[in-house]
Amino acid sequence: MQTEPFFCPSCQFSSFCETEDSQRSDPKQLNSILKQRIRIKKRGVLCAPNHKFRSFYAVNKGTFKTFQMDQDGNELIRNFYFAGEILGFEAIYTQNYSFSAVALSDAIVCEIPYENFLDLLHHQCALQKRFIYLMSQQLNLGLCQNYTTADKRLAAFLVDLSLRLQPFTPTIYEITIPMSRQDIANYLRLTPETVSRTFSKFQKNKLIKIINKKVKFLKLKELHEIFE
Amino acid sequence: MQTEPFFCPSCQFSSFCETEDSQRSDPKQLNSILKQRIRIKKRGVLCAPNHKFRSFYAVNKGTFKTFQMDQDGNELIRNFYFAGEILGFEAIYTQNYSFSAVALSDAIVCEIPYENFLDLLHHQCALQKRFIYLMSQQLNLGLCQNYTTADKRLAAFLVDLSLRLQPFTPTIYEITIPMSRQDIANYLRLTPETVSRTFSKFQKNKLIKIINKKVKFLKLKELHEIFE
DNA sequence: CGCCGTATTGAGCGCTCTCAAGCTAGGTGG
């Protein structure tokens, strides 16, 4: 464990993981079982297919994508994980990681060993409830992939993104998209060209304004109406 | 609660839910908190959007689809649930059900009140582990939706179906598809016509044989190779 | 400033959709 001070205000486990030194040895705190904080460079690999599942990870900083490759080399992206979110719940069932997790920017994660975590749950009803809540939350990810057209999928994606990045943005009307067009395309089962064209169309219709990786929402309501 | 004898060999909770009369009052058993067994006719509605989440459901008999409607009236199907599987985990996070669940055939479900269930978890570490395992399992559903073409999606769907229906089929080389072409199409983001044509193509290529709702797998290996 | 990966834009193709017409199976009533 690093000893430098650590701030995790947006972490979904923060209330169970006091980082004050005085609390470090409290066996009911999550940080008592944290194995390590891992620094990962952009494009670095956190986990890969067939890696034995022993821990899941709380993203402290940065963004990750999880994906599997199909035979043609397409990255079938399952999800994106932002700072504060937890990665790896799927592998509790599969035993081995069935996907790769790669950092989209320099990142830091907290490694939480699953067996130790289960022990902790027995003594911490509140944490148990929290954990189940977070797993349920993950079942609600990826709904934007369900829509039928490129317009709907991208509009829903942008809205989802704006909600999940909210802790890190000064206003909900502007976000910085942390992944490439290619990643968005792989996630939404489109091509980068279609994503780019749809962005341009939204901009032409004055729904958004694009400045490189920044997106300003000009008419959030109308963007909503595209998909629901 | 009904008093008729009940058999749930394939239920994912069966080992925690003794239905012997002698066990009925064991407060550590799941059946001590079951609220009711509900019989639902084909096309019957188990839950609908904005219904308050209080219970989840173990499917005892039959098959369900969960879906939300988009503005154009498309059923965006999220998942199918077969006998033995658990439905409703998503709503722990959302508080209200955000989707509809409709029976595809006459069905029976066990209603499990969530608050009581949480109480039970505190005293039942094994059940807790089991529950987390099942939630993780659900995170691994729907992977066939990720593939890029109609061929891959349908092939992956058929293989997934054959695995999940295994407890109810004499051989893994033959299944009875419990949902309509329209439902499959909605699930895979295709049209019924495309689903039908792709079935026909697979049959023409001697990968499967279709007899109405029955599908015989002639070359399961080659079907696999279509998508991975 | 120049390089290279990424993003945008364009043109044409093809997979999937739309619309429409038969076909099949299962249910109903005479």
Place this chain on the structure above:
DNA sequence: CCACCTAGCTTGAGAGCGCTCAATACGGCG
């Protein structure tokens, strides 16, 4: 028992959305 009816499935023809391939523009970084 059979004719009919209806919903669901299959098949066909043509259209269109998104893909492929290609050229150009942009932007981050040395």
